[in-house]
Amino acid sequence: MKTRDKIIHASISLFNEQGERNVTTNHIAAHLGISPGNLYYHFRNKEDIILSIYEEYARSLLLDIFPVVSPDVKPLDAIILYMDAVFQAMMKFRFFYSNLPVLLAKNPSLREKYVEVQKCIADRVSELLLSLRAAGMVDFQDEDLPDIVSILRLVNTFWLSFYQTQTSKVEINDSVFYEGVLKILVIIHPYATEQALPEFLKAREMYRERFKAALEQKS
Template identity: 45%
Template structure:
């Protein structure tokens, strides 16, 4: 792995484990066993590193959420979308946990974030519409934008909401799988009768995951 990639990987790991506000470029360099000067050769400052991490986040968003294949109802496809939600919340949990603070101090990053969210608004609508056309959801097309917005709110706010419930609350995989279950719960009123069994299978699958991971 190239030094630049190692820096991004280690910074993400440290931000996730110890909290982004608690980590400096010196901490990242020490964790990698390189000099601060070597780190600054690749990145100007911590914000520059965060921009690169955000690019990875945005790329995962684009790659992970594509419309339903051939308009068909496919359990594995929907599970893939839900797994992608979990992966993003876990891999970039520091970003979700400190989102307002990170964006408030970096106008350029905020612009990138808003652009990404606008693109996701269209993507989520298209995805939900494909679920409707694939006979998984019965939602009226006019309701899809609000449903998509509600799902985005749950995903974006799940970590800060949970960590605010108790002092020194830990962000665990089990906690994030509970967030995935909340997304499924939002879909529950719109599940097509013929997809009820698949919905129940998905719910049971993620309930089991909350109990099998830490």
């Protein structure tokens, strides 16, 4: 693995474990056993590292993780894959979502990239919801679509921060993310058509079981 990639991966690990605010470039260099000068050869500062981390996250989300709506993928399966993938990606990059407003305020380049990526994500979520409606699985008015998309993205983006303000526990594990998926299903549930309701309930039960299993594993 190239030194630049090692710096990115080490930074993700340290930021997740210790909190981005508590980790300096010197900490990252010491963790890798390289000199600060070697690190600065690849990155100008910590903000530059975080921007590169987000670019990696955006590529994986939009190119590798985000399900493509197609005749081969059932619409409900696609949106469940989306929720699962987004929350798993958040697990890997959880430091970013724990301190999002501050990180964006400190780094104009990161904010610009973030806004660009979020626009793409909003478009993809809209496509998924429209595919669900075309398949007769949900029903909503056209004028409600932007608000539904915004609410879904709000939960995706800020669920982790909200969770951390509601508990004294500091550990973030799979149960937290399965709980987030269940919140998304609650939002979608009122729009489910009668024919689709059994599938939605089946999906909800599946994530409830995953949530319970993750809690038991933690204990």
